[in-house]
Each structure stands twice: as C-alpha cells, then as structure tokens.
Amino acid sequence: MPVQPSRNPASSASETPVRGQRADARHNRARLLQAAREAYALNGTDVPSSTIARRAGVGAATLYRHFPTRGSLIAAAFSEQLAECVAALDEALRDDDPWRGLCSVLTKVCRMQAEDRGFSAAFLEESPDDPDLRRERARAEAGLAQLVQRAKKTGQLRKDFHPSDVTLLLLANSGVVRQSPEVSLAASRRLLAYFLQSCRTTDGTPPLPQPAPLRLDDLYGPPHRTD
Amino acid sequence: MPVQPSRNPASSASETPVRGQRADARHNRARLLQAAREAYALNGTDVPSSTIARRAGVGAATLYRHFPTRGSLIAAAFSEQLAECVAALDEALRDDDPWRGLCSVLTKVCRMQAEDRGFSAAFLEESPDDPDLRRERARAEAGLAQLVQRAKKTGQLRKDFHPSDVTLLLLANSGVVRQSPEVSLAASRRLLAYFLQSCRTTDGTPPLPQPAPLRLDDLYGPPHRTD
DNA sequence: CACTAATCGGATGACCTCTTCCATTTATGG
DNA sequence: CCATAAATGGAAGAGGTCATCCGATTAGTG
Secondary structure, eight states, X not given: OOOOOTTOTTOOSSOOOOOSOOHHHHHHHHHHHHHHHXXXXXXXXXXXXXXXXXXXXXXXXXXXXXXXXXHHHHHHHHHHHHHHHHHHHHHXXXXXXXXXXXXXXXXXXXXXXXXXXXXXXXXXHSOTTOHHHHHHHHHHHHHHHHHHHHHHHTTOBOTTOOTHHHHHHHHHHHHHTTSOHHHHHHHHHHHHHHHHHHHBOOTTOOOOOOOOOOOGGGGSSXXXXXX | OOOOOTTOTTOOSSOOOOOSOOHHHHHHHHHHHHHHHHHXXXXXXXOOHHHHHHHHTOOHHHHHHHSSSHHHHHHHHHHHHXXXXXXXXXXXXXXXXXXXXXXXXHHXXXXXXXXXXXXXXXXXXXXTTOHXXXXXXXXXXXXXXXXXXXXXXXXXXXXXXXXXXXXXXXXXXXXXXXXXXXXXXXXXXXHHHHHHHHHBOOTTOOOOOOOOOOOXXXXXXXXOOOO
C-alpha cells in the first residue's frame, strides 16, 4: 500500500507537495524548489529554467515534469512566502491594537519584498486567474479592509486612508527593490517609515488627493496593453 | 554646399538629430522616433524593435541604420523628456521658495513617469556609462543637493531628509506605474502627497531610519547580480 | 536477486528577438 | 531627363529560452 496521501489541507492548486512519488522524485523536486528560490532571490524571476535545472543538478525534462510551466515553478517556489503574508495578516487582525497590527503586517511584507527580489517579482507577476490565488487575494483584501477600519476607529489612522493605499505601498516598495538586499532593505525601511508617518493621525495635515483605484488584483501584471 | 550643421549646442552623443542626410532619411528617422515613443509610452521599453519598425512603416534595416543598438533608440526617444527634467530642476533652483521648487520638480518628474511608462523604464534602464548622461546625472545630483539644503535652511524641509530620498521617491514612483496612465497618475499623485507630507517639517515626529545609500546612479539597472 | 515501471538527462524542435546582408528603389544635382 | 550614391526593405543568420521526446537508468517490490 502506498504512502497515505497525508491529507494536506493547505494544498494549493499550484503546489503538489508530495504524493506517492518515488523517493528520488521527491528529492529532486525539493532540490529544484531550493535552486529556484536561491536563483530568484538574487535577480528576480527572469532566470532561464535551464539555469534552475543545472543548479539543481537535474535535467531539463525533470524540471518540466515536476513543474509543467515556468509559472508553476514560480508559484510553488513562493507559496511558503505567500502563506507567511497571510499569516502575518491574520496575526495583525488578532492584535488588540489595530495600528500596531497594521504596522507589523506592512513591515513584514515590505521586508520580505526587500530581502527577496524574486518574491517581489512573483508577487507582481503571479497568474491573475489561478482560482486559489484569487480566493486568497479576496480574503486578504477583506482582512486588510477590516484592519484599516479598526485603526481608523481607534483614531490612530487618518480618516482619509483607503485600503488601496496598502496596494500603493506594496507597488512603491517593489520599485525600490533593485539593488543588493542590503541597500534594498535600507531603502524599503525608509520608504515605509515615510509612509507610516503620513498615515498616522496628525492634526492640521492637508487632505490627500483621491485614492488611486487600485485593487489587490492590480498587483498582478499590467492589464493595460492597448495595442 | 550641404545644409549648414546648424550648431546644435545640446546635441548629446545619443542623439544625432539631423545632418546632411537625404530628406527621406530624415523623415524616416522622425517616424521611427515617434513610433518608438508611442509604443514605449503604453507598455514600457520592452517592445520588439521589429514592432517599432513596422509601426513606423519602414524596414528593420532602416531602424538599425539610424539607431545601431536598441539602447540608442531608447535614448534618442527620451532625450527630450530628460531635458525637460533638467529644465524643471533648473527652474526649481531659480525659485525664491526652495520648498516650492522642490515640490514642483518632484511633482513634474513623478507625473512624467506616471504618464509615460516608457519614460519610467528608460529612466531606470538607460546605459549607466554614457559619458554625456553621467555628466548630466552628476549635475542633477549637485542641483538636488543644493535645493535640499536650501529647503532645510528655510525650515520647510525636515532636517533628516537626505538627497538620496529623492532617488527613493523616484524608484518608489516607478513601482506604481503599472496600470493604465489614468490609474498610474492617480496612484503617483497620492504617493507623492504621502511622501511630501512626511518630508515637510512637523514637530514631534519620530526620526526616520538611516537613509538608504542610494545615488542617482542607482536608478540605473541593478549592479547586483552575484552569480 | 531480478523484474517492472517510474524517473532521468541530454538532444531536439518551435519560437522569438536582435542584427546584418544585398539586390532594388529613390532622392538629388547637373 | 539622367547618372549616381544614398537609402530602403525583406530575407536570413545568430543567439537564447521554453517545452518535448526518447533511450538509458534506477528505485521499489516480490
């Protein structure tokens, strides 16, 4: 009898963690994911698949059998980090102090973007139509809206803050992730500090311009292209 | 006798505006530049050269004779906009109110990035070693430093503002330029408003974290790549 | 130990973009 | 209107990535 399917409840469509595979297949899969994460972290996700395979010490066919498309490899490589983000949001929602929760989740995600260039890229590239991801995004959006509303209610967050401003911050933060991790980290921290300082309630600050109509979905690829 | 060389003083190395070319060559050059600007504005600079040529109604060879490399086309297409930026800085330096000058130059450049996705990309991609551009960048850096110092002196700009924070803003702003021009513009405006609000002098604001060691040169490509 | 089916890896094909080549066309001056 | 050199456009070469195929190998089982 093969290994029991292990009832993994968090098994997303993009990740097919372990099944009744042969031991070497499982092993190679893990090596591929690790090689992908390492390569992506340095220079973003535009790394040739052949490079990933070579670094993992396997052939191209092995890579494509485990991850049929380039996108599925990227999704699998960063599913842990995505889960971390979701967890950070859940934790923030459990915090008694909504402002502290908001700060901590934004700090966490910004740091993750700055430390891992691939994560930042994956965050922006990932397939907009994966149903699992769509659901997660919708949940995150709802959670953020709730957090924002609570922080306004306690008077710590300015009243004209809009949930889309979180998306705005994440997009802006992705822009500063272009140098070495050290520089990116310093830049990201400083950007976040500027941002949070403006979001915090202050008296007599002039009103902000209209919120940009950004949804979390807008993080994903430019739906633009009018040619 | 051929047309006099016209003593164009602002003739950068990257632009070879007009010389004793044949009339049709001049014409095609102009069509190419216009096609490039239009294509780049929509979706950034990663547009196949063949597309530019087709839209300009010329063959590939014509494109490559006028602009030997992909980069030279990009540089030529955006040299006007770069000059606009320099002019905006000069004007800001002439303003009696340094804070107003700083705001106006930042507003202008952010708007240009938001309105033209290609400009934003070109701003970040452009060859880091073109001597003309290096000189311009050095000059811009000096001008900005002066403007920043003056605005601090009048007490309008917070004392721990660092000139590299301008680079930080431009990088962050480039991150929000991913949607249609309308959305980008709204997002960019809002980001700038948040940023300026934090930069403005306020009492009792906690100090910012260390400035990121960003130079204007860092706008150009990731010098990272450790593989 | 031997058998079988899953797995592997390098070669290969399809595709795309950048750039060059060359026979043909066209502008320009006399 | 003609001669000539400049300019043109499409075809073709070079290089690189994605994805697939297939003979060889190896893990797992009795």
